Amino acid sequence: MIEKIKELEKLSGVLSPSAAQRANWNSRVLQYAETFRSGLDKDKAYYSSADKGKGIYDFDITEEPTELDSLIEAVEDNIDRVGINPASAGYLGYIPGGGLYPSALGDYMAAVSNKYAGIFFAAPGAVRLENMLLRWMCRLMGFPETSAGNLTSGGSIANLIAIVTAREAHGLKARDFENAVIYLSEQAHHSLQKAIRIAGMAEAHLRYIPMDGNLRLSAAELEKQIARDKEAGLIPFFINTSIGTTNTGAVDPVNSIADIAEKYGLWLHIDAAYGGFFKLVPELQDKFEGVERADSITLDPHKSLFLPFGTGAVLVKNKKALLEVHHYLADYMQDTRSENEELSPADISPELTKHFRGMRLWLPLKLFGLKAFRAALEEKVYLARYFHQEIQKVKGFEVGPEPELSVTMFRYVPENGSRSNEINKELLEELKNDGRIFLSSTSIKGVFWIRVAILIYRTHLSQVELLLQILQEKIMGLEKKK
The missing domain is CATH 3.90.1150.10 (Aspartate Aminotransferase, domain 1)
Structure with missing residues (x-):
C-alpha cells in the first residue's frame, strides 16, 4: 500500500505546480487579459458567428494535459469573439454591468486563498469584510444597524430570499397559500415570478397593478385592489415595487406605496437590482424617497456598481425572520457553534458553500473611492x-x-x-x-x-x-x- 500511495502522490503532484510553472502561467494569462482589455476600444459589442462557438467542443475533458496557449486560443476564438461582448463600451443592451479590473484581482486573491466565507468560525475576517459591505449598503438605503443582509449571486436569489422571509414573517402556512395575494406590476422582473414558484407559492394570487403613463406602478390602483382582496377574505401580504425596472428603467412611487404597505400591514419589497446604487447620485435623491421604509431590498453590484456578473445583495430589516428561515446546524458542523460577533452568511441564505464574493466588491470600492x-x-x-x-x-x-x-x-x-x-x-x-x-x-x-x-x-x-x-x-x- 505504501508503494501505491507514493506512486499516486507522484502522479497527483502536478496539481501543485512549481514557482516557475506558476510564473509562466501568470505571465501568459496576464498577457491574455492585457490584450483583451487594450483591444476593447476597437472590438465589437456583438460578434455574429456561423458556428456559434462550436469549436470549444474540440477541447472536451481528456486524461492527458493540454498546453495553456492552445486553451487561451480556444477561449479567444470560441468565447470572446462570439455573441455579446459585455465588456464593450458599445454594449447598451439588457442591463449592462462592466467587469471592473480590480474585481478580477479580488476574485483571484479570494480563489488563491480559497477562504470559506460562509461561516464566521472558518474565516472571521472574510465574514467581517462581507458584513461590513452589507452594513454600508444598509446605511446607503437608510436601513437601521439592526438590519441584516447577504451577498448573493444576483437579483434572482436575492428576490427568493426576500419572498421566503416575508412568507415566514407573516406566518403563512401551506393551507394559506391559495388565499395569499402578492402585488406587482407588469414591469416586475420575471425572477419574482420564478421565486414565488420556487417558494412553493404558485397557488397564490398575483395581482398585476395597472401602471401610469410613465410605466410606474399606480399607488391608487394598488390600494383599491388590496381593499377589494381584503373584503373578499383573501390574505394580502407582499408588495413588490421597483427602482429601475429592467424593461424601461421606471422608478415606482416608493413612498406612496410604503404608506399603503404600512396601512394594511403588508411586506414591502423593493427590487432595486438595476437602480439601487443610483442613490449615490445627489440629483436623484427624490426618486429614493421612502426607500428606508421597505422591509427588504434587492441590489445588484454587478449592475450599477459595474462589477462582474454573479454579485448581488439582499437587505432585510427583520433579522430574526431572516435567521428563522435559513439557520440550520448539522452535526458535523458542531465545532462551529459559538456565540459569534458577526452573522454567518450561511445562516441567512440558501447557500452553505459560497465563493468569497466580498473581495470583488471591496477591492475596487477601496482602490477607486x-x-x-x-x-x-x-x-x-x-x-x-x-x-x-x-x-x-x-x-x-x-x-x-x-x-x-x-x-x-x-x-x-x-x-x-x-x-x-x-x-x-x-x-x-x-x-x-x-x-x-x-x-x-x-x-x-x-x-x-x-x-x-x-x-x-x-x-x-x-x-x-x-x-x-x-x-x-x-x-x-x-x-x-x-
Whole structure:
C-alpha cells in the first residue's frame, strides 16, 4: 500500500505546480487579459458567428494535459469573439454591468486563498469584510444597524430570499397559500415570478397593478385592489415595487406605496437590482424617497456598481425572520457553534458553500473611492437624457417616457405608419450585424420598442454619438429597400 500511495502522490503532484510553472502561467494569462482589455476600444459589442462557438467542443475533458496557449486560443476564438461582448463600451443592451479590473484581482486573491466565507468560525475576517459591505449598503438605503443582509449571486436569489422571509414573517402556512395575494406590476422582473414558484407559492394570487403613463406602478390602483382582496377574505401580504425596472428603467412611487404597505400591514419589497446604487447620485435623491421604509431590498453590484456578473445583495430589516428561515446546524458542523460577533452568511441564505464574493466588491470600492462611482453613474444618467433628446431630432423616430435613470426607449415610425414593428425589428437586426453597438428590445402592449441601456462604466459620449450616427445610416438603408 505504501508503494501505491507514493506512486499516486507522484502522479497527483502536478496539481501543485512549481514557482516557475506558476510564473509562466501568470505571465501568459496576464498577457491574455492585457490584450483583451487594450483591444476593447476597437472590438465589437456583438460578434455574429456561423458556428456559434462550436469549436470549444474540440477541447472536451481528456486524461492527458493540454498546453495553456492552445486553451487561451480556444477561449479567444470560441468565447470572446462570439455573441455579446459585455465588456464593450458599445454594449447598451439588457442591463449592462462592466467587469471592473480590480474585481478580477479580488476574485483571484479570494480563489488563491480559497477562504470559506460562509461561516464566521472558518474565516472571521472574510465574514467581517462581507458584513461590513452589507452594513454600508444598509446605511446607503437608510436601513437601521439592526438590519441584516447577504451577498448573493444576483437579483434572482436575492428576490427568493426576500419572498421566503416575508412568507415566514407573516406566518403563512401551506393551507394559506391559495388565499395569499402578492402585488406587482407588469414591469416586475420575471425572477419574482420564478421565486414565488420556487417558494412553493404558485397557488397564490398575483395581482398585476395597472401602471401610469410613465410605466410606474399606480399607488391608487394598488390600494383599491388590496381593499377589494381584503373584503373578499383573501390574505394580502407582499408588495413588490421597483427602482429601475429592467424593461424601461421606471422608478415606482416608493413612498406612496410604503404608506399603503404600512396601512394594511403588508411586506414591502423593493427590487432595486438595476437602480439601487443610483442613490449615490445627489440629483436623484427624490426618486429614493421612502426607500428606508421597505422591509427588504434587492441590489445588484454587478449592475450599477459595474462589477462582474454573479454579485448581488439582499437587505432585510427583520433579522430574526431572516435567521428563522435559513439557520440550520448539522452535526458535523458542531465545532462551529459559538456565540459569534458577526452573522454567518450561511445562516441567512440558501447557500452553505459560497465563493468569497466580498473581495470583488471591496477591492475596487477601496482602490477607486465612492467619488469615481458617483461620477460614473451621474454620467450615465446624462448620456441617457442626451440620447433621448437627440434621437427626437431625427425624422421618423419617437421615444418612450423621459429616462428616470439610464434606460430609454425609441422606435422608428414610417410615414404611412405601417410595418412599424417589422421595420424596428429589421433595424435592430441591422445593428446586430454591424456589431459596433449592441441594443436590445421589448414589447409593451403589442408595440415593439428598442431599448438603450447605458451602464457600462467605459461608455461615454463618443459611443452615444456613434449610435445616433449608425441609426440614421441604417434607417436610410432600410427605407431605400422598400
